[in-house]
Amino acid sequence: MxxxxxxxxxxxxxxxxxxxxxxxxxxxxxxxxxxxxxxxxxxxSAVIEAVQQEVSKGVFGYPIRSAAVDFAVQSWLQRRFDLEIDAEHIVYTSGVVPAISQIIKQFTEPGDKVIIQPPVYYPFFKVVSNHDRELIENPLVFDGVQYKMDFEHLKSVIDDKTKIMLLCSPHNPVGRVWTEEELKELAEICVEHDLLVISDEIHCDIVFKGHKHLPIASLSEEMRKRTITCMAPSKTFNLAGLQTSYTVIFNPTLRRQFKNHLSQEFLNMFSQIGAVAMEAAYTMGxxxxxxxxxxxxxxxxxxxxxxxxxxxxxxxxxxxxxxxxxxxxxxxxxxxxxxxxxxxxxxxxxxxxxxxxxxxxxxxxxxxxxxxxxxxxxxxxxxxxxxxxxx
Ligand SMILES: Cc1ncc(COP(=O)(O)O)c(C=O)c1O
Missing domain, CATH: 3.90.1150.10 (Aspartate Aminotransferase, domain 1)
Structure with a gap:
């Protein structure tokens, strides 16, 4: 208790x-x-104090990116998941769902196919269909005790039009924390079919004893190149109202394209209070x-x-x-x-x-x-x- x-x-x-x-x-x-x-x-309480201190300045103009926040994110990922990233790999976003939606918009054309694995967090359906991309479902299989990914079915639904695998890891709503073995099998298929992987890892911090979250991008050089990982402190520290999240993109070409896209859509601004809260949460939470x-x-x-x-x-x-x-x-x-x-x-x-x-x-x-x-x-x-x- x-x-x-x-x-x-x-x-x-x-x-x-x-x-x-x-x-x-x-x-x-x-x-x-x-x-x-x-x-x-x-x-x-350290987050409340940091936000209070920021608020007490009384000025809320346009912010620039802070090296201290970058460092807090880098240290968090290193400590919690052994994931080593450079500051330049981080692209800040104002929510994981908005980020996924923009990634799909940027990296696919109307008619392209995006795979999701229901039962899954419900906006995953709309981020695909809202952009007139075709939704391909690879349902998880439930054996009465546990859910698993269906790799055989997955292979059978991929064709030339299939561009993206949208992974939920850990998986909302079924609570799976995918094992290394499962992620490796998935990764192999994504590499073989040259899919871009969007890995929504927003739930990665809340993992129970005996389980370990593994960022899929960390599996291999091939996966680093083709994965955009979406993360946030919002589920972990109850900060959803501050609209603060980020993507980790190792591949410089994908990163440049995504940053340009956000800039063209005027979606490259972020919340300063959110950044302050994230820094405090990741360093003191x-x-x-x-x-x-x-x-x-x-x-x-x-x-x-x-x-x-x-x-x-x-x-x-x-x-x-x-x-x-x-x-x-x-x-x-x-x-x-x-x-x-x-x-x-x-x-x-x-x-x-x-x-x-x-x-x-x-x-x-x-x-x-x-x-x-x-x-x-x-x-x-x-x-x-x-x-x-x-x-
Ligand atoms: C898997 C998953 N992704 C994204 C979100 C929401 O993210 P955001 O509020 O940053 O758009 C949730 C919220 O429940 C979620 O479960």
């Missing part, structure tokens, strides 16, 4: 999408929000993060035991990382729409309905566990009240 994360933070009335937007979005009343992926925790990972893992165990005891028709898919838990609701015998209605009217909770992650997600719900144990318990008690009415 951690006193720090047990502390309730009242986010109601703070213009929080999760808390203040939930009733309207889910068309309900007093719903307990366990949906969108941000945390109900206060950020590390490590102890907070280690405690957070333990706490979230504790929440996962708590949910598993609670569900096993009280709601045996729901099966938890064991996560290896992320603060998102994927729950198999097949045995409830409801469609996604029926489940959503039941959860919002009978249980009064807002979860992420599995269908939004692709048709493979239909019988699942995703629950956000980045909140205090008491908050998790409140959510579960509500679901149980709804569950008891079913049986």
């Amino acid at each position: 951690s006193a720090r994360f047990d502390q309730a933070v009242n986010r109601k009335g703070t213009n929080s999408m999760k808390w203040d937007g939930v009733d309207e979005l889910y068309n309900g009343e007093n719903l307990w929000p366990m949906w969108v992926a941000d945390m109900d925790f206060q950020v590390p 490590e102890e907070w993060l280690e405690e957070l990972i333990d706490y979230v893992e504790g929440n996962v165990q708590f949910v598993k035991l609670y569900i096993e005891e009280h709601m045996p028709k729901i099966k938890v898919v064991n996560p290896e990382g992320t603060y998102l838990l994927w729950m198999d609701c097949t045995d409830l015998g409801m469609t996604a729409a029926e489940r959503k209605k039941w959860l919002t009217t009978e249980a009064k909770v807002a979860l992420s309905n599995g269908i939004v992650f692709g048709k493979e997600g239909e019988p699942f719900e995703r629950i956000n566990l980045a909140c205090s144990r008491a908050s998790v318990q409140e959510g579960l008690n509500r679901i149980k009240r709804g569950y008891d009415k079913l049986t």
